[in-house]
Each structure stands twice: as C-alpha cells, then as structure tokens.
Amino acid sequence: MILLSTRSVAKPWGRTDLPQIFGGSVAKAIGEVWFEPPSEFDALLIKYIFTSEKLSVQCHPSSDQTLAMGLGKQGKDECWLVLDAQPGxxxxIGFEREIDDEAMRAAMQDGSIERLLSWYPVSAGDFFYIPANTVHAIGAGITLVEVQQNSDITYRLYDYGRPRALHFEEGAAVALRKPYPAHHHQRLTATGSAQLVDGPHFRLDRLDGAPDPAVATRYAGSLLVVPLDCHLSLAGSTIAPGQCALADGLAAITFPATGLSLIAQPV
Structure with missing residues (x-):
C-alpha cells in the first residue's frame, strides 16, 4: 500500500473556504488538491477542484494527437464527479450546435465562445465524462473530484482577461466543434454503487460498501482508491476522506458495510 502525498495548488479562481478534510479556512485561494501519483503508477491523476470563479474555456489533445505532434506525452481524457454545488x-461542455472553424476562431478572439457552449446546471451527484478534444469550462461555486489521464497539456481558448497565455492555434487544431454526447452524463443517486467509466484509457467506479463480484472481476491488479465519506482499511492503515491510496488489488482493501468511495485503474 502507498498513501499518495497531496499537493495544494493555488489558483486565481480557487477558494479559501475548503472542506474540513482539507483544512477548512485557509489564507491563500486553493483551486486544486492533487494526489501525487507514484512513478510506478503514473498514468492517472486524481484531484479535488474548488471554484469561486469560472475556469478558463479549454480543451486537451488526444493521445493519438500528442503522439503525432511528437510531444512525448499522453493526451487527456478526464471526468468530473460533482460533490457539492452552490445554487445556480x-x-x-461542448457547443450548443455545431460550428465551423472560422466561427470558432472568431469566438475565441472576441470572447464570445463561452456563450456558444452548452452550460449544464449541476448539483451533487452529477457525473460527466470529458473525452479529449471536448471544449469545456468549470463554473463557479463547485467542488468536484476529477479523474484524468495524467497530462498537463491544456489549450486555453478564453480566460476572462486573466494574464495567462491563450492557445488559439493549438486549440483550434484539436477542438471538437460539436454538442456534447448526452450518454457521457450520469445523474447519480445519493447512495449506491455505479460504473462511471470503462475505457478507453481508464476505468472508474463509485462503490457503496464493498464491491460486488462483477466489479472485482474488472479490477484485477493495482488500483487507486479514494474514500469519499467513509474510512477504509488497507495494509493495517486507515484511509480517510481527503486521502488516496495505491492498493495491490481490491482484496487488500477492507470496505465498510456502507459508505462511498472511488476506485480507478488505467486500461
């Protein structure tokens, strides 16, 4: 068992009122808490995200595209599980309707791109899978868990005037200019297990208590586990909410009778 170290990342859109599992009130606005992946299991990155303002409108290239561009890194599929959201x-994610390359380039330049996107009202339990190339932005007042291919390649298309680099050419070259497929969105109940992602780059499940035999069959080998509202036992240690651990397999983890946790594994 390896308990992953955490890294708090300051962001201009972050918050000083973090959940108690991350310290509660803090002096500097924190936007993300990363669980640092060990070198032997670094294909995935899991993080918590906390927002007080909108994040940039952005997209990421796929692994095929990063390979073709000679970037030497994998692309970035990601997904979001909303844990808490303020009213509104x-x-x-994606565009209201399909647009052409010229219209998208003009919208990036004048900032109107955010008005062309589909904005989804969210609350705790909303889950979205975001394939590479999907144009997206996280709004204000949200706490979520993000599971992603471990890649730092982000093309910002619009950033509300913040003094950060934009990537018009790179983004236009890879961005999908279409609506977001409805089947990538799930609305989870407050309790119960759910299969969230099954490839192509990783698998992810939310468990309520111990996994059933079908889940155990799919998760052979090492995996990451994140307790959300319960405590787990692993190699004689307790893993609490706000932590993430690398386990040799599901059989190494003792789950409570009820309680939510996430398990994730590269494909």
Missing part, C-alpha cells in the same frame, strides 16, 4: 452552479 454550472459546467460548460
């Missing part, structure tokens, strides 16, 4: 909180 929204996520933007």
């Amino acid at each position: 909180a929204q996520l933007a």
Whole structure:
C-alpha cells in the first residue's frame, strides 16, 4: 500500500473556504488538491477542484494527437464527479450546435465562445465524462473530484482577461466543434454503487460498501482508491476522506458495510 502525498495548488479562481478534510479556512485561494501519483503508477491523476470563479474555456489533445505532434506525452481524457454545488452552479461542455472553424476562431478572439457552449446546471451527484478534444469550462461555486489521464497539456481558448497565455492555434487544431454526447452524463443517486467509466484509457467506479463480484472481476491488479465519506482499511492503515491510496488489488482493501468511495485503474 502507498498513501499518495497531496499537493495544494493555488489558483486565481480557487477558494479559501475548503472542506474540513482539507483544512477548512485557509489564507491563500486553493483551486486544486492533487494526489501525487507514484512513478510506478503514473498514468492517472486524481484531484479535488474548488471554484469561486469560472475556469478558463479549454480543451486537451488526444493521445493519438500528442503522439503525432511528437510531444512525448499522453493526451487527456478526464471526468468530473460533482460533490457539492452552490445554487445556480454550472459546467460548460461542448457547443450548443455545431460550428465551423472560422466561427470558432472568431469566438475565441472576441470572447464570445463561452456563450456558444452548452452550460449544464449541476448539483451533487452529477457525473460527466470529458473525452479529449471536448471544449469545456468549470463554473463557479463547485467542488468536484476529477479523474484524468495524467497530462498537463491544456489549450486555453478564453480566460476572462486573466494574464495567462491563450492557445488559439493549438486549440483550434484539436477542438471538437460539436454538442456534447448526452450518454457521457450520469445523474447519480445519493447512495449506491455505479460504473462511471470503462475505457478507453481508464476505468472508474463509485462503490457503496464493498464491491460486488462483477466489479472485482474488472479490477484485477493495482488500483487507486479514494474514500469519499467513509474510512477504509488497507495494509493495517486507515484511509480517510481527503486521502488516496495505491492498493495491490481490491482484496487488500477492507470496505465498510456502507459508505462511498472511488476506485480507478488505467486500461
């Protein structure tokens, strides 16, 4: 068992009122808490995200595209599980309708791109799978868990005037200019297990208590486990909410009778 170290990342859109599992009130606005992946299991990155403002409108290349561009890194499929959201909180994913390359380039330049996106009202339990190339933005007032291919390649298309680099050419070259497929969105109940992602790059399940035999069959070998509202036992240690551990397999973890946790594994 390896308990992953955490890294708090300051962001201009972050918050000083973090969940108690991450310290509660803090002096500097923190936008993300990363669980640092060990070198032997670094294909995935899991993080918590906390927002007080909208994040940039952005997209990421696929692994095929990063290979073709000679970047030497994998692309970035990702997904979001909303844990908490203020009234009116929204996520933007994909476009309201298909647009052409010229219209998208003009919208990036004048900032109107955010008005062309589909904005989804969200609350705790909303889950979205975000394939590479999907144009997206996280809105204000949201706490979520993100599971992603471990890649730092982000093309910002619009950033609300913040003094950060934008990537018009790179983004236009890889961005999908279409609506977001509805089947990538799930609305989870407050309790119960759910299969969230089954490839192509990783698998992810939310468990309520111990996994059933079908889940155990799919998760052979090492995996990451994140307790959300319960405590797990692993190699004689307790893993609490706000922590993430690398386990040799599901059989190494003792789950409570009820309680939510996430398990994730590269494909």
